[in-house]
Amino acid sequence: MVHAFIKKGSFQDSVSLMLISRKLSEFPQVDEISVMMGTPANKSLLEATGFWHAQFNDATPNDICVAIKADSQDPEITQFISDALEEALKAIAQGQQGGKRLPVARSWQTARQKAPDANLLLISIAGEYAAGLADQALDNDCNVMMFSDNVSLEQEIALKKKASSKKLIVMGPDCGTANIAGGPLAFANVAPKGVIGIIGASGTGIQELTSQITLAGQGVSHAIGLGGRDLSAEVGGISALTALAMLANDSKTQVIAFVSKPPAEAVRQRVMAEMQGINKPIVALFLGTKPASPRLGNVWLASTLDEAARLAAMLANVQQQIASLPAVHGKKIAGYYAGGTLAAEVAMLLAEHLQVAPDSQHHHGSMLDAEGHRIIDMGDDFYTQGKPHPMIDPSTRNQTIAQLANQLETGVLLIDVVIGFGAQNDPATSLADTIHALKQHRDAAHPLVVIATVTGTEQDPQQRSRQIDTLTAAGIVVMNTLPEAVLLAHQLISPPTETGPLTPYHLLDGVSVINAGLRSFATDLQSNQVPVVHYQWAPVAGGNQRLAAILKKLH
Secondary structure, eight states: OEEEEEETTOOOOHHHHHHHHHHHTTSTTOSEEEEEEOOHHHHHHHHHTTOOOGGGGGOOTTSEEEEEEOSOOOTHHHHHHHHHHHHHHHHHHTOEETTEEOOEESSHHHHHHHOTTOOEEEEOSOHHHHHHHHHHHHHTTOEEEEOOOOOOHHHHHHHHHHHHHTTOOEEOSSOOEEEETTEEEESOOOOOEEEEEEEESSHHHHHHHHHHHHHTTOOEEEEEEOOTTTTSTTTOSHHHHHHHHHHHTOTTOOEEEEEESSOOHHHHHHHHHHHHTSSSOEEEEETTOOOSSSEETTEEEOSSHHHHHHHHHHHHHHHHHHTTSOOOTTOEEEEEESOHHHHHHHHHHHHHHHTOOOOSSOGGGEEEEETTEEEEETTSHHHHTTSOOTTTOOHHHHHHHHGGGGOTTEEEEEEEEEOSTTSOSOHHHHHHHHHHHHHTTOOTTSOOEEEEEEESOTTSTTOHHHHHHHHHHTTOEEOSSHHHHHHHHHHHHSOOOOOOOOOOOGGGGOOOEEEESOHHHHHHHHHTTOOEEEEOOOOGGGGOHHHHHHHHHHO
16 A cells, blocks of 8 residues: 655755655565655656555645555554654754754855855756756856766757856766865765876776775876766767866876776767877776777777776876986986896887887897897896806996996986895895996986886895885885886986966866755765855746746746
């Protein structure tokens, strides 16, 4: 049997009502309860799911419809559930965060008065009303994030075109997550501030990238959501192109990571072309497509979220180092390695960057000798005849390094430090002393950047962290991996790219939010010190679309 009642004029967001439905359904007196606003779409759903009651014919979109399935015919069950609903709604209305009351407005005009600097409207109301509210925000020069779904394709296209013409962005509809300048929007994660900006048509894709980037020791500048349809052929990536422009012009973002579900091919090509015109390294992950090449200019192509996060973290490590190192543009790279396999990999990686061939003969340990760049395996037999391996006795390698004092065309030295049983007791100190003596013979006009990697563990007798500390104290840059070290070396000698003036997108300077819909989104923002006003939205004219249109014209 279905019992029912209507609570007149008490609009609530759908998510809160879903949670209330679940809580009320736990009472032993009932089998199941559905609590919904009386919108036309919800009425159809109530009928389709067996919760319909004749009373609901009189409900407006501003009224709460409560349907109770129970074996009992006792009319008091309706009063019992009504009282429980009142308590639940009172708890929502009195919701506070950290003892600070949330600013609330009951009209758009009041919300704008309470938040005159608001630059973003976060919408989580019923989809049939979301587009109208988003359009109103754009008219007021507010960016929009639409958590709401069930917005028509035609409405999405119109809103995004309008936003683009005003240098604004519409994230969504069905945009589950974003994080702008540390402001968590909807399903956002807490991440350290950093230099990686994320763009995602996939909400959980953004969250997984954020998580993996954080685990890799890097942080996030911004995370911009697009909504699941943005890269469709119909929408054409309107918000994706805006998001790329925003991060391209953001001084805090040094690396961009882009992830989407399978896009339309023409849109993918358009987005790729836009990426290749940006003077920043970009990691692109188009799920469902297998990249034919791992890299196209400044764009690194990934196949999985894990790979995309690792590439973004690597690129961020490199970009952060470049900012603190002297310019050695046009200089040559030398690499003197104790490990033969390490030398071979460095030669292969550097040859790819330089677009030359590695040395196939390996004469005297030469792994690469091209255009003045050279990588040498100093563990080769040529260097160990009658002498210990350089991992045991580094004197031969140190002597070779010392000769760089007069080789002023060399601007970068790549080096390895290999620790563990059998290796030198303290190779970092020996190398640091050699580098210190070398730099005494170089003036400021001829700098030498030394980049090292450490092969070994914290449990080794020499202790990895202690070796790294010794190297960094000597001004030697320590990178996590060989690809990082080689990429940094190549970036340092490459000519700088011309950059024009940045076009500011003030949203990225910090968000001030008007939240319409789910109250918890507002309290999350408030707890993160983000200015927010909760707009307690309700359908105009009781949800009567014709009357609402007339009132809009009169206004």
